[in-house]
Amino acid sequence: MENKRYPEHLVFGLDIGTRSIVGTVGYRENNQNFIVVAQCVREHDTRAMMDGQIHDIPKVSETILEVKKELEAQIGRKLTDVCIAAAGRVLKTVTVSAEYEFPSETTLNEEHIHSLELIGVEKAYDTLREEVKEDKINFYCVGYSVIRYFLNGYSMIKLEGHKASKIGTELLATFLPDEVIDGLYTAVERAGLQVANLTLEPIAAINVAIPEKFRLLNIAMIDVGAGTSDISITKDGSIIAYGMIPYAGDEITEAIVQKYLVEFKTAEIMKLACLRKKKVTYKDIMGINHKVTTEEIIDSVSEAVHRITKCVAEKIIELNGGKSVSAVFVVGGGGKIPGFVTSLAEYLNLPNDRVALRGEEVLGDVTFLQENIKKDPLLVTPIGICLNFYDQTNNFIFVNVNGERVKLYDNNKLTIVDAAIQVGFPNEKLFPRRGKAINFTLNGNKRLVRGELGEAAVVKLNGELVGISHSIVQNDKIEIIESTVGEDAVYEVRQLAEYNGTISFICNGQSIICPKFVMANGKLVSEFYSIQDQDEIQILNYYTLQQVLEFMDIKTKGTIYVNNMPAKMEEKVYENFTIQCELKKEQPEENTGILEEASEQYEGAEQEETNLNVDNSLNTKTVSAVAVKNNETGTSIIKEENNRKTDLYVIINLEPVKLSNKSKYIFVDIFDFYPFDLKKVGGSELVVTLNGEKADFTTPLKERDVIELYWKE
Known part of the structure; x- marks a missing residue:
């Protein structure tokens, strides 16, 4: 077949049935007619499927692959995507109502309507999960049917184009267990195909068998396959119910097996012969040849036919609210056996002409490019699967x-x-x-x-x-x-904003600047102590009198006064407290010699940096970068050098940035280390924040500050 006979995009539908697999390839023309360009039917070699459920995935997959290759040969193209349908073997249906209210009156479009339907489906899904939570079974939504819409509280057939403040819907959602769907997907994927659309077999069949113009009537459709009979019911323009019974064509075949002692495949041939022959010749399992009339075969399976149709009729009445329907359409190969429709009419108390096989009548809008294709009830479901692609109602991917x-x-x-x-x-x-x-x-x-x-x-x-x-x-x-974990936090005492490093006292009229004491969990630590998790840190804002004297390395005699009051060695001395004491004679008294000694040691343009060795005895007088100088009034001053160059790490736009070669940093310094050109305007406003708050270019920076810097449109 030449490619030019059909357009580029083709839809591939597979009806994976209990007895056979039907593959159909075609396209929709003018949004109405469906053109079938290729078709293939393959029966299962073994009973790989029973009652619509896949039992032998590899075998089913092999058959699917055969159908795929045959269709590819017919159309001259590779097939990669396929539409499939699931039988309703363990079908669950949920009817729900859903509403959506707009902030103001709105003209409705397809998106509004679709969103409303999804709200309903999600509600149905939640309802079902609540019902089956004790069974621990996961269900998959295979489709839904809208029963009716509501516009501002009034029933409406179509919503699109109307103006509304509130819309609603009542819909019927259908679900199957995950294992049923998983088996279908696995079989298809092993044949080298991806599922493009999944629906339910009765949904696919009813879209062909009962056009919308007939759905005002209370009609039932039965898709009689080999393993299941799937049921749909319409009323007042909508599909109101779905159902299934696990009895269909295989029950009739098995009755022939039992009656005539033949293999299942032989019984299938004998059953099909009843549709077109008067006599059948067969060989039983003993190897003996027999000849029998098809009337005898039909008579031998009548009990099975009555049993199936009785169950179908009871299910229809149950789904229809306890009463019979107005008419029944039968599709699928299993319902073609003579006597099936008349028996069903009897159990539904309907005239025989109200129950009919649907084949050629409902395929009027379907054109077959292949020759010698008979429009048959067997083709209704596979063509419906293809057509469902154009109106997908899947709710899961x-x-x-x-x-x-x-x-x-x-x-x-x-x-x-x-x-x-x-x-x-x-x-x-x-x-x-x-x-x-x-x-x-x-x-x-x-x-x-x-x-x-x-x-x-x-x-x-x-x-x-x-x-x-x-x-x-x-x-x-x-x-x-997965994402990575960053470096653990590291934080030293000297990085604490509250730690400014020094505390000053007045001793004998001289200003004494000492390093602050810091305690971690009750023990003295230096400014370089790395804080640990759950530490209890205290920055002491005092010295004891004994600690001040030990720091100055002086010895006293007599009474010592703190703020002009006699004090003991454990007396706490706070910022700018005064100390008055008499030095022992062996100590030089002029200019308190220790201070002059310190001055000689640390004075000069370049000052050495020494570390304060802090322990419990505090028997050292060294302090980081201390300068001592006598002024004209005879007062000596010790002061800490604050210009020691340090590195500083900040986070700019989620990126760690190292600032270096300065003792202190302000916001504007980041432009020396972070690539951001202020001259290139990238928006209407420059956003500058520091730790989530607005900042300016002179704002001081501290370790691990978080900075945002960008142009705002």
């Missing part, structure tokens, strides 16, 4: 996450994050993770220093690097490499 297939409820807003969560990928491993934080107390107040941020997760969608918020569609392949 499948994607692949790190090699695992994941099913997601399709709300038209799915992202990689949704897929990751569904597969159980920890949410925190998607985003940059911080190293361990340090929790400690400072002078009784809780403090927290956060660890460094790690790298975000690496995400690939179908081989391309994307963000975690990228949208996804059916059959996407997602690869996620």
